[in-house]
Amino acid sequence: MxxxxxxxxxxxxxxxxxxxxxxxxxxxxxxxxxxxxxxxxxxxxxxxxxxxxxxxxxxxxxxxxxxxxxxxxxxxxxxxxxxxxxxxxxxxxxxxxxxxxxxxxxxxxxxxxxxxxxxxxxxxxxxxxxxxxxxxxxxxxxxxxxxxxxxxxxxxxxxxxxxxxxxxxxxxxxxxxxxxxxxxxxxxxxxxxxxxxxxxxxxxxxxxxxxxxxxxxxxxxxxxxxxxxxxxxxxxxxxxxxxxxxxxxxxxxxxxxxWTGKPYLGLGPSAHSFRGSERSWNPPNTTKYIQSIQKGILPLETEQLTPAQRYDEYLMTSLRTMWGCNLDKVKEGWGEKKREELEKQTRRYIEQGLMFESDCHLILTEKGRLFADRIASDLFWV
Ligand code: SF4
CATH class of the missing domain: 3.20.20.70 (Aldolase class I)
Structure with missing residues (x-):
């Protein structure tokens, strides 16, 4: 849906x-x-x-x-x-x-x-x-x-x-x-x-x-x-x-x-849309939006997400939720090696009490949530 x-x-x-x-x-x-x-x-x-x-x-x-x-x-x-x-x-x-x-x-x-x-x-x-x-x-x-x-x-x-x-x-x-x-x-x-x-x-x-x-x-x-x-x-x-x-x-x-990567359609100026690995958006300019649509032209800008961008986005959004980052999903989407690497990278956060692993999910503790953005960016692809 x-x-x-x-x-x-x-x-x-x-x-x-x-x-x-x-x-x-x-x-x-x-x-x-x-x-x-x-x-x-x-x-x-x-x-x-x-x-x-x-x-x-x-x-x-x-x-x-x-x-x-x-x-x-x-x-x-x-x-x-x-x-x-x-x-x-x-x-x-x-x-x-x-x-x-x-x-x-x-x-x-x-x-x-x-x-x-x-x-x-x-x-x-x-x-x-x-x-x-x-x-x-x-x-x-x-x-x-x-x-x-x-x-x-x-x-x-x-x-x-x-x-x-x-x-x-x-x-x-x-x-x-x-x-x-x-x-x-x-x-x-x-x-x-x-x-x-x-x-x-x-x-x-x-x-x-x-x-x-x-x-x-x-x-x-x-x-x-x-x-x-x-x-x-x-x-x-x-x-x-x-x-x-x-x-x-x-x-x-x-x-x-x-947060779970389902497709969504964004309508109106500045609205973003997403499906599969494609992200698109209307520029944040109401006058241009009206002029373009009146001519029957969608003012859309589109970007194809690379595997690295999709990985970073998944980490960023999933770690913000109480369900955390699903390691099986990481394996499915980016390979066994990436999953192993992620588990290795997150060991120090688990030791510091900022994260825990449960049923194949990496989840931030309440303390860890204070640093969610920083932790996610430390774990980014590059
Ligand atoms: S100015 Fe910004 S924060 Fe204030 S009501 Fe409008 S959109 Fe919301």
């Missing part, structure tokens, strides 16, 4: 830390939507031809991300689902996620969203504290965050995930625990939590360099990561990927397809 990601490149306000592709002007919204509908048509056979003549390809998940997809009106969202349903099969049994900002999720809008195929909301809360939201220049208030969650639950959304950010200089450990406790008390099924990172050339990067914003401390992030792991484990959440926690059975099916 496969998934579709749709990138909606509009936001109401620019968060200071953000390096995604988006625009705060909505003047291209109409042109973008028309192009997106056309792109669905142009790329509908990305996963291959359906087995039955006239049949449709079955999707496991659809994920509307961005940007801020909740900026779209109900009719606009329905036009996307209508076009998708002309070529693909998906229903309430599949995972249909909308990323949403709390300020968009009024009671009325949530009620209308319940009438669409969307059955999972990913709410960008980030923090329930005002000082953090201001530091990050988030558009919503703590009150809107609470109302959005309460109303979504009241209206019967049974599958909610929320985004939280830790390591913000305005947030002490006690406040971080409060954020986590609130999330737990709401009974939220899935949590994605990221350390605040300062990407080059973002507004936050400039403000910190000019001394206009407090810098982000790695030590604080590491400490708050540990607090989170302990607290969420104590409340039954499974830490199934470094930044993701879920109550039993509530893993994100869409994200799992990224």
């Amino acid at each position: 496969a998934g579709i990601y749709i990138h909606i490149p509009f936001c109401r306000q620019a968060c200071h830390y953000c390096s995604f592709h988006f625009s705060v002007s909505q003047r291209h919204k109409e042109g973008f939507l028309a192009s997106l509908l056309r792109e669905i048509e142009l790329r509908h056979d990305f996963f291959g031809k359906p087995k039955m003549p006239g049949g449709k390809f079955r999707l496991d998940s659809v994920y509307l991300g961005g940007g801020t997809p909740s900026i779209l009106g109900i009719e606009e969202l329905n036009s996307i689902f209508k076009r998708l349903s002309e070529y693909f099969n998906f229903d309430q049994g599949n995972e249909i996620t909308l990323e949403a900002n709390p300020d968009d999720l009024t009671y009325e809008k949530l009620g209308a969203l319940r009438q669409t195929p969307i059955n999972r909301l990913s709410i960008g809360i980030q923090s329930f504290h005002e000082a953090d939201l201001k530091y990050m220049n988030r558009v919503h208030t703590p009150g809107q965050a609470v109302n959005a969650v309460e109303n979504a639950l009241k209206l019967g959304f049974e599958n909610l995930t929320i985004d939280l950010i830790y390591g913000t200089p305005t947030m002490n450990d006690a406040q971080w625990k409060e954020n986590l406790q609130r999330t737990i008390d709401f009974g939220i099924q899935h949590i994605s939590a990221y350390a605040l990172t300062v990407e080059p050339k973002t507004a936050l990067d400039v403000f910190i360099r000019r001394g206009q914003a407090r810098p982000v401390e790695e030590e604080q992030s590491a400490r708050q990561f540990e607090i989170m792991v302990e607290m969420l484990a104590g409340h039954g959440y499974e830490h199934y990927e470094i930044s993701n926690f879920a109550l039993p059975g509530k893993f994100s099916r869409h994200n799992l397809s990224y």
Whole structure:
């Protein structure tokens, strides 16, 4: 089974830390939507031809991300689902996620969203504290965050995930625990939590360099990561990927397809697609995207992954998950010699308590997860 990601490149306000592709002007919204509908048509056979003549390809998940997809009106969202349903099969049994900002999720809008195929909301809360939201220049208030969650639950959304950010200089450990406790008390099924990172050339990067914003401390992030792991484990959440926690059975099916090498189709500017050993992406430029699609030309850039690139990607993603890196899969994909080499290379991490081997899988310990990226890059092909 496969998934579709749709990138909606509009936001109401620019968060200071953000390096995604988006625009705060909505003047291209109409042109973008028309192009997106056309792109669905142009790329509908990305996963291959359906087995039955006239049949449709079955999707496991659809994920509307961005940007801020909740900026779209109900009719606009329905036009996307209508076009998708002309070529693909998906229903309430599949995972249909909308990323949403709390300020968009009024009671009325949530009620209308319940009438669409969307059955999972990913709410960008980030923090329930005002000082953090201001530091990050988030558009919503703590009150809107609470109302959005309460109303979504009241209206019967049974599958909610929320985004939280830790390591913000305005947030002490006690406040971080409060954020986590609130999330737990709401009974939220899935949590994605990221350390605040300062990407080059973002507004936050400039403000910190000019001394206009407090810098982000790695030590604080590491400490708050540990607090989170302990607290969420104590409340039954499974830490199934470094930044993701879920109550039993509530893993994100869409994200799992990224991490397990399943094919996915990315639509919209900056969206990436993957199948077999091919990766492709639309450039992160909404104007060019619209112009190109209007001429019937896909603005895609494509790359064939080498065995070394596929190996590195597999290591990087699998080590981030609680299932770890499957040694049999390494043997199957890259040969017995590579498997032996990997086992030899990882011995020191096992001795240091950063990794363990179980049932032919190399898995990072909680301590090891703090260094996941570094460990994976040490083990890379080259
Ligand atoms: S809402 Fe999301 S995509 Fe938009 S600016 Fe903020 S972080 Fe970036």
